[in-house]
Amino acid sequence: MRKTFVGPQLRQLRRLNNHTQAEMAKRLGISPAYVNLLENNQRSLSVQVLLSLTESYGVDLKTLVQDQETNRLADLRAAVRDPVFSGPAPDLAELRGALDHAPGVAERFLQLYQNHRALMDQVKKIGGEGSARDLLLISPETAIHDYFRDRGNHFDALETAATALRDRVGGSADDMYTLLKRQLRVEHGIQTGLRRITDMPDSLRVFDEDEQIVHLSEALDHTNRIFQLAHVLGMVEATQIVDGLVDGSGIDTNAGRERLRVELNNYFAGAMLMPYDAFLELAEATLYDIDRLAAAFGVSFEQVCHRLTTLQRDGARGVPFFFLRVDRAGNVTKRFNATAFTLAEEGGSCPIWDIHGAFRVPGVIVPQFVELPEGGQFFTVSRTTDRPVFSRQTQDRRLVVAIGCERVHAERIGYAQRFNMDDPNLFSPIGINCQLCPRQACSQRAHQPLHMNLPIDAHRRGSTRYES
Template structure:
């Protein structure tokens, strides 16, 4: 008989019967220490012990000696060769360790991987992609979103730089535009000029480093003019910081790296215009009143919402928020996240969520309590935000911004006072990420067949939608 190492099967057999190593040893007439050695594959299974196992636990000897571990290991090696695991791929000893010591976890991983491959193939067929691997190429937006989320949407180096420069500006928020123009001119030798739409019809801001000039479109309102100057200040004063953080992101695509620098500069701009401690203090004093915060710092609703997602400093944390911005067609144009909420990446956000209703109530903040398919609940606020208008043909150019936090933090928000947060009370909107990924059944808003499950169909019954009955 070949050398038989069955540690994982023996351990699972013992656990299935609720036995300790001592109890198993008694039943097999061996010592507990020997059982421990067998379970850790430090001793091979002998014929007498194999016979005792068969008699005591009623197991088939052929099943115990099958090459199931070898097959599991081979499938694991094949799975981790997938392009999805190109970084930090486990080596063979690690895979063997998983098979030996956590066989059920390995089986669950393989089941999840098979489901993933099936979903990728369905997406490939759905979108006409050449292969499932084509769909695994991470978009710049996704890479940046993941990088920011991995850092809890907080960058201490940018906060420190913003505080330092804010002290140098020396002035009140209502003087910030003039202070930024003076700082750029006096310290950076950069002039700022506002230009008409006829001179710059397709751009909101142009920065010419060689000429030492920033051109701002007259289509920008006051908060966004300040924001654009603060953004330029980051490019001029913090190039090494931006480069280092971008390098730390691990992003390799040049397009994604360039976009990452833009988003980091935007982070700095918000930190400069809304300094961390004063902003957090006022947020807590006003129960996170977004209009009060915007008025105090001279910033827009969207800028305030974005800044609220970054209050994650150790020892001085605010509420964890996510922010999602969509257009009239439901396309996601911006997403940042400091919560467990799963944000839609490309669009098709759930119609049950009142983020879509905000277009019908411009400038009105709409609160809502929502629940994800996994049972997690969040309190959200949705409101329109204006876009720069270049001509009379672009009137009512709006997007909607949704800001949300976990239900457990909702009591800290003044907006939640009109919503019943009692779990047995107020209405909870049961939403999903997107129809193609949502497992909810009997949803009257379903627009697509889920990719990962088959909904029940009965020709004799018409359900809420044509996708199930």
Template sequence: MAKTLIGPRLRELRRERNQTQAEMARTLGVSPSYINLLENNQRSLSVQLLMSLADAYAVDWRDLTRDETARRVADLRHATRDPVLKSGRPDIQELRGAVDHAPRLVDLFLELHEVYRTALEKILNLAGDNGADELLRSSPETVIHNFFRDHGNHFPELEKAAEGARDGTFTSPEDRYFVLRQLLEDRHGITVRIRRLGDLNDALRYYDETNGVVHLSQALDTANRAFQLAHVLCLVAYPEAISDIVLRSGLKSQHALARLRVELANYFAAAFLMPYDAFLQEAEAAAYDIDRIATEFSTSFEQVCQRLTTLQREGARGVPFFFLRIDKAGNVTKRFNSTPFHLAEYGGSCPVWNIHAAFYQPGVMMPQFVELPDGARYFTISRTVHRPVFSEETQDRRVTLALGCEAKYAHRLRYASSYKFDDPKLYAPIGLNCNLCPRQACSQRAHQPLLMELPIDENRRGSTRYES
């Protein structure tokens, strides 16, 4: 039998029975000193004693020998790296010692940390809400974002439907709009009409289901016209694919269900216009050059960014990205995420992150390496794009698109090729937002953090009014 150390589990088992080491020793027919050595992992467990333990205490021997030490050490290491803890971090030997010799204390610490993280997430989820009635409700957008995230932002059934819809129809991306028009008319009796700006009351697309007509605004360019037709194709040709996903979502709110159907049809449209295998191959070949990919598939910059977050097919994965769209007021108007990272979940408010500076350099790609207070590191790229302009009132409707990934994937992106990865000043220190960021001496701080007190010296003026 391989060397088996069960010290923490043996101690826990003894304490559950309210036994001393001497009492357990008498039960098992060994000496108290031997029990002490076992509990301190200074002796390994024999097969004979393992069977005796299983019989005497009516436990499954597999439960006794299941080694969860590595996982618990990892959990403990993650918790002790939380930036809210200011003292020196224990090394790996200290963490293992705590797991081996004080397992119940470790459990309590991890439980307390989990309670803290849960409270923090609730604050983050509620941040920005106004009014007591809204504090206990999540918006449909948040619900849908969480649903997509929980599925890795990848839906195989919609990918399969998009492949079936294409069926080798297209010879080139440039033909897709015209082929889609013909496809809708021939198979579904739906015609397409381009309408003048005033005809649709500023709407960009309207599907008249009763009369079988898709009305598209002349404000849409060819790439977005094709996208809107692919969206309608999903609704009329593959309603069961959407219904199956909606049914298992468990959502109850009619607003959330309607939003989910819209986003699933949008997912289909992107998969239809940018076939998975060809898109992944081009993305890798182009080192994720977004403009080059958009040119290859005759799609928009934003469509490519969003599609890049969906490349999570088992056995054929791309770089796991998150994607945000931010307006000039700092509102996140779209968020897609194939990762579990907090920057993707709640980020967008930190002025140190260059997503805001991008508005000062319209159309220019702005790469940046960033680091959160907990030490997590990312590589992000930000650039502004224009929304459709069709009147004087709709001018300058720029938004910033931000695409990001863990820093360990940066070498696969051409935008990071000019950086020296070993530069100690490479990473910009950012936070999620000022209310929660624990960083001290940040010149961009706008609020006192909720979870800590910054040092104040009335005789000294620091870089901000919140600390000195």
């Protein structure tokens, strides 16, 4: 079993209650010296002490032992390598020391750096309107992305509820559309109706709670009709779980809370259609063959990619992936992350990344190894996905979906097996976007970086007009 160290959490709990180590020790029935060892991560937390903490301080077990160290360490490591800082970056030992002994300072540093990133992103969009306060606000999409990533993009309560529902529904993936309509009708009294596009010109699904009917647009293909019904089942069967997660999210805007509710119900739908254990088993057996998984579970390519990012259950983890979806203009329309990869929130991500080149070969999977400016190396897979087509004006409205993992996991993925991992030129040097990328002599640079000056020599022409 993995040892559980909770030094920073324990120290913070003691200080919140204005207790000395001796006072905490008396409450827990242990010695002050042992409390000191626990706070400095020199002893792991025993079950007996954990139960005493719950009884004496009323803390939730899961909250106390939740391990966010990996994400926080990755966040700190990426932040201190930003070119905005001069001099050598702190090493891993120093960063771990900061998390262990000054977690509050580390958390505030990350908040400050997040605000810096948000400001840098917003500076690009200044057009003469909006106040300074508007420029510093974190968007609902960013808040939700961070909420999912902080939890490893995995919600065990939703997984449990979704698996229980799938067992009740029974049947095979081939009959899922009929089975879900029956589930809604028999257990919840909700009917399902298919509507013409002229009747629903601006909607793909409308759930009328007063009339107890789900209207689906005929513009939806078969797999997406199934997904929308699974989403509605999440709305009526996992209401309490979703409400609890939303209330505990810390998101305080109505738009953010409603957006989070939608994404959590989407999570439930994916978990129900692709049950965790069966999905992970087939993913590992097929070396993460996305088309094989889509065929086996009767879902779309994009739905499989999204589901792959959620396989982070303790004791049964899959490859940790990030997920990104972009349109032709480079705008990011969806993003989820279970890795240390920094995902662009806005458009204009790096053209060297073949996520854009996938538009040239619709339906073809494009694999690529990439390296970020701070040295992180990742394996990515990109492919187009089609949107609903219901008129001449909506033809060829494709998006590109990309998933990726850290290099260390690439050997578990079939798409990576044809590459020579020892090739020094294997990794394409990419950035988040030009305004934030510190790379010099990049032939694809389209903007001057906001946070640094590139060298300019009037007697020399470099690879772009921004440096020489």
